[in-house]
Amino acid sequence: MNEFEFKKMHIKNEVLAYREGGVGDRNLLLIHGNMSSSAHFDHLMDALYDDFKIYAVDLRGFGHSSYHDRFDSLKDLSEDLEYFIDKLRLKDLEVLGWSTGGGIAMYLAIDNPEVVKRLILLESVGITGYPMFKKDAQGQAILTELLTTKEEIENDPIQVAPVLNAIKNKDAEFYKMLWNAAIYNVGNQPTPEDYDRYVEEMLLQRNLVDIDYSLTRFNLSHTDNGYGMGTGEIDKIKCPVLIIQGEDDYVVPMAMATGIHEALKDNSRLEILKKSGHNPMVDQFDTVVKLIKEK
Template sequence: MINMIEMEFKKMQVGNEILAYRECGEGNRTLLLVHGNMSSSLHFDHLMNALSDEFKIYAPDLRGFGHSSYHESFDSLKALSEDLEYFVDKLRLRDIELVGWSTGGGIAMQFAADNPDITKRLVLLESVGVTGYPLYLKDEAGQPDLSRPLMTKSEIAADPIQVAPVLEALSKGDSAFYRALWDAAIYTGAKKPAVEDYVRYISEMLLQRNLVDIDYALSRFNMTNLENVYGKGTGDVKKIKCPVVVVQGEKDIVVPMSMAEEILDHLECEKTLKVLKNSGHNPMVDQLEKVTSIIIG
């Protein structure tokens, strides 16, 4: 049985929203953890426990996730990055080391690009690529038609494979659906969470209210100068100046290795790739000790 340290659970007014966040640690380094889609800051609990001697740690629930508010919808990951700017400014944080997981990796990259003066280091865990995660119309077999991207939020909400079933599960509080989905897509590596942890994680997953906004924002995310079906990117990836560590599980079927390679290809700063064997989309469960070691550096 792992002895878990006590974590403070707080809330803060951030613009028009209230962000809930977990805080712990006594170290002299500052760590900001940014969670991904279909999750919350709770998914970092064992990682926070493992890093608490080295870091002072802050892990917010992003807008529309977990216990944070969702007063305003959004169209971009930059909007969530700006929430974090308010958050760190109110806490007067500097020399921040960011860890972004999955969708949180895109938000963390945007934050690092927009705030190079206070961002010391960036660790990306199974991060979305710098040209986003587009969604396409599905054929009768459920396969995407790459010539027909989903352009509007209503089209995304109606997607019969990736979105509509999740929206229905959220509306019904269907924990069995979520467990089956995560067993199939997320926990494809060495381990699954302990039973009691899994129950807690799913209860927080079901608090999400922004799924269509997030999927729309991911499809439009593009920090490069390249043009895709949604238009030309912002080029913001070139503004990232801090060292970046890209962590990629070899068994991740949600974010493929090509996205990690894409990030590395476009970064112009110091960069490193760490490949985790027998690890899927949640390395905090599959390879906690290795992830802890990488973050400590």
């Protein structure tokens, strides 16, 4: 495997850890999702080494980055990356956002059209965000009652509290059980060595409640998502957008991908991957690499 430097950068009140490498003449920024870190991009970065100069950042509160200030919006994390991009003087940037990272990538494209030349949304959160619902006595979602505060989210007995408990206790087996059910649901998994390393990085997360809260408030559409009216900023994305969606994704439903595609109209292309769940970098690795390399 090719070597990538592990570095740290001071931005505002935080320190961002990141991986950098590659010898290509195209600049690529990789933005990970919730319950993960830049470590999940290792094999992808290796496969793209000859075509790109690659930067993969641990977002604030993930992996080896700091978490001095809490946040309420994915835009706060996008602004962290704006500082990162500016300090490195990056231009003509292609940006890939995976899952939650897709929402952050969309903000980057909206606010920095002179820098972001291409957007790749990999199993991305949709433009109306990711709602969270109260649960009944049987643990089933009450679809008419939203969780609205950070306190309610933190105490959610099904989606959040067990994960917070696993992070507190460094419970790697819980994380593997969860990812096997929700992420690696089509039968593919990383190698045991990679899996152990990824989970070790996942357990460094400190911002789960902030992320979940931010996902509920994310709304670039022209409609009300239950938490409020959207900003309509999806219309400001002018660069070409490639949307990659696994047909068997249990985490992000197909409607989120089609919703982004429909909102962007002719400015986007939707690629649906068969036999692929929420992590096509494991389920359909060669296809993902080929799509990213496209010009």
